[in-house]
Amino acid sequence: MNELGMPFIALAGAFLLVVVILCLFGVRRMTLRRTLGTVDASICTANNRWAMGVCRYQESVLEWVRLLSLSPLPARTMQRSKIVLVGRREPTELELTRVPPEVVIVVLSYEGREVLLAMKFGAYAGLSSWLEAGPHIGVGTWR
Numbered sequence: 001m002n003e004l005g006m007p008f009i010a011l012a013g014a015f016l017l018v019v020v021i022l023c024l025f026g027v028r029r030m031t032l033r034r035t036l037g038t039v040d041a042s043i044c045t046a047n048n049r050w051a052m053g054v055c056r057y058q059e060s061v062l063e064w065v066r067l068l069s070l071s072p073l074p075a076r077t078m079q080r081s082k083i084v085l086v087g088r089r090e091p092t093e094l095e096l097t098r099v100p101p102e103v104v105i106v107v108l109s110y111e112g113r114e115v116l117l118a119m120k121f122g123a124y125a126g127l128s129s130w131l132e133a134g135p136h137i138g139v140g141t142w143r
Contacts, residue, residue: 024070032056032065039123042099043076044116050098055117057130064117084109085131088124 032038037057042050043064052067053075062083063074086107091099099105099118106124108115119127 021070025068028070028072029067039119039126040100041123042103042118044118050095050118052100055119055123055127057126062127062130078108078110078115080131080134082111083131085128086114091118 032054035056038054040052041055041064042052045051054065054067056063056065056074060080062078062080064076064078065073066075069075086109088104088106091103091105095105095118102120103118104121104124106117106119106127108117117127
């Protein structure tokens, strides 16, 4: 091989790796969106940074899956019986630059901690309906 052969092979391999990783991100994103009970939702992390992701409704848990990750496991899982819907509000001016346009900030309380989710109003309506449709506290229920 000449002296340009090895660098070319290394660059081609790196380019192919980048293309494969981007395709995996795309396939994961399509799989997440095609699953029933999923909505786009950003979450406010502990240091007031917003991370993009997808909320997935299960029977008794709400899972939040990070968008820019290849992991199939949710980054955050919340038990339905421990979630309290505090309300919703419009994003502040500082939040407008960090969240997608036309979203509402949903304020939840989970195990005594405040959780902020940014989602479209329709997704918020679905979340509130899902929470309200859970079994009521009483004999024989899981709450």
